[in-house]
Amino acid sequence: MKALVYEGPRDVVVKNVPDAKIERPTDVLVKITSTNICGSDLHMYEGRTDMEKGRVLGHENLGQVVEVGEAVDRIKVGDWVCLPFNVSCGFCKNCERGLTGFCLTTNPGMAGAAYGFAGMGPYSGGQAEYLRVPYADFNCLKLPDDAQDKENDYVMLSDIFPTGWHATELAGVKPGESVVIYGCGPVGLMAAHSAMIKGASKVIIVDLHPDRLALAEQIGAIAIDYSKGSAVEQILELTDGEGADRGCECVGYQCHDPTGHEVPNATMNDLVKSVRATGGIGVVGVFIPEDPGSRDKLAKKGEIVFDFGLFWVKGQHIATGQANVKAYNHYLRDLIHADRAKPSWIVSHELALDEAPEAYKHFDARDNGWTKVILHPAGTQKNPKRQSTQKKAVRKEAVHAHSPA
Numbered sequence: 365m366k367a368l369v370y371e372g373p374r375d376v377v378v379k380n381v382p383d384a385k386i387e388r389p390t391d392v393l394v395k396i397t398s399t400n401i402c403g404s405d406l407h408m409y410e411g412r413t414d415m416e417k418g419r420v421l422g423h424e425n426l427g428q429v430v431e432v433g434e435a436v437d438r439i440k441v442g443d444w445v446c447l448p449f450n451v452s453c454g455f456c457k458n459c460e461r462g463l464t465g466f467c468l469t470t471n472p473g474m475a476g477a478a479y480g481f482a483g484m485g486p487y488s489g490g491q492a493e494y495l496r497v498p499y500a501d502f503n504c505l506k507l508p509d510d511a512q513d514k515e516n517d518y519v520m521l522s523d524i525f526p527t528g529w530h531a532t533e534l535a536g537v538k539p540g541e542s543v544v545i546y547g548c549g550p551v552g553l554m555a556a557h558s559a560m561i562k563g564a565s566k567v568i569i570v571d572l573h574p575d576r577l578a579l580a581e582q583i584g585a586i587a588i589d590y591s592k593g594s595a596v597e598q599i600l601e602l603t604d605g606e607g608a609d610r611g612c613e614c615v616g617y618q619c620h621d622p623t624g625h626e627v628p629n630a631t632m633n634d635l636v637k638s639v640r641a642t643g644g645i646g647v648v649g650v651f652i653p654e655d656p657g658s659r660d661k662l663a664k665k666g667e668i669v670f671d672f673g674l675f676w677v678k679g680q681h682i683a684t685g686q687a688n689v690k691a692y693n694h695y696l697r698d699l700i701h702a703d704r705a706k707p708s709w710i711v712s713h714e715l716a717l718d719e720a721p722e723a724y725k726h727f728d729a730r731d732n733g734w735t736k737v738i739l740h741p742a743g744t745q746k747n748p749k750r751q752s753t754q755k756k757a758v759r760k761e762a763v764h765a766h767s768p769a
């Protein structure tokens with residue numbers, strides 16, 4: 365089968381690899397029809413993780429089941445399914461409590477496994493024609509009869525929509541509260557979408573890419589371009605000097621100043637300043653225990669200089685980590701089904717698998733207009749004319765989904 369293979373820093377190629385297949389009776393095999401490129405892929409793409417060469421990337425996957433293992437009960441051939449990026453067992457101590465991002469059995473020695481991911485187990489990714497899904501009865505999210513019509517929405521349930529939602533859960537967002545989000549990439553935009561759905565009174569989002577900030581404004585968020593002045597000062601001004609009730613970190617360890625120079629503690633310290641005393645901060649942007657590729661001496665050891673004094677005095681709380689996708693994905697699926705959520709409004713490109721290497725280059729450069737790329741390995745939806753009209757309609761609906769009326 366064809367798949368996107370990581371060959372080294374900024375070097376990915378589409379080539380033939382051995383077919384994915386059922387390896388255990390609890391597996392299913394899925395023909396992938398949509399698979400996204402994620403900001404998390406970029407940490408690997410840039411050589412900023414210990415990703416092994418030769419591995420297939422892709423953890424945001426949706427498709428149709430083509431084969432089921434003998435021990436699979438619930439999932440049938442022909443089902444449309446979206447796969448959480450976490451590979452989890454369903455029976456360990458953490459999975460039992462809904463903490464599937466920290467499964468204790470699928471990646472022994474670590475908590476948490478994922479498809480096509482550095483340090484998260486041997487599972488091959490879905491930027492490929494087929495994907496093997498372990499513990500399929502537990503992991504597959506079955507999609508309703510509009511699976512294909514809303515495929516661009518449902519594929520966001522694999523990661524970024526639940527992850528954005530998780531950021532707001534970790535921060536403790538409640539109806540009527542104000543929320544500040546650092547990072548207006550796909551994850552930050554999903555955090556904004558989630559905060560709106562939860563009834564936040566004010567959603568402020570910080571980045572420096574005008575195209576991304578414009579998408580946030582489409583759903584009613586207040587955009588702050590931190591290359592044009594201090595984000596913290598503007599947030600304090602917008603919140604009567606108090607700071608926002610809640611803050612979300614949706615950037616991660618490669619956060620940078622306006623010139624592009626990485627400053628790994630920038631967003632965390634800015635969040636402490638931007639959130640009110642006793643407010644909550646949810647951190648879904650990835651931070652890693654070792655970053656040998658960093659120029660920062662401390663960051664090489666996974667450490668940052670954190671303003672703990674101010675954090676303590678303000679009595680804030682921080683919660684962190686990978687999203688437990690299964691804790692949210694079926695509720696978010698139902699919001700999409702009911703037209704109350706439209707995560708696809710951020711999709712900028714739908715491409716064939718062969719176009720993935722070029723797409724990685726553009727998305728990595730955060731080139732203007734490259735917000736979110738969906739690859740279609742089965743080639744079913746590659747019809748640019750139809751897509752451009754479809755996308756316009758979707759964006760309009762996304763705004764509607766948020767309007768109080």
Ligand SMILES: NC(=O)c1ccc[n+]([C@@H]2O[C@H](COP(=O)([O-])OP(=O)(O)OC[C@H]3O[C@@H](n4cnc5c(N)ncnc54)[C@H](O)[C@@H]3O)[C@@H](O)[C@H]2O)c1
Nearest residue numbers: 403404547549550551615616619620648649650685686687
């Ligand atoms: N916790 C999880 O389960 C989970 C899941 C998916 C992604 N992630 C992580 O979330 C992060 C964001 O993912 P994405 O797909 O949106 O990535 P992305 O790289 O496309 O977006 C990050 C955005 O942050 C902006 N940014 C950089 N420095 C900034 C700063 N100092 N202040 C404000 N904005 C800044 C960039 O301009 C960019 O638009 C990544 O670290 C990714 O690995 C975590």
Ligand SMILES: [Zn+2]
Nearest residue numbers: 402404424523
């Ligand atoms: Zn992802």
Ligand SMILES: [Zn+2]
Nearest residue numbers: 453456459467
């Ligand atoms: Zn488990």
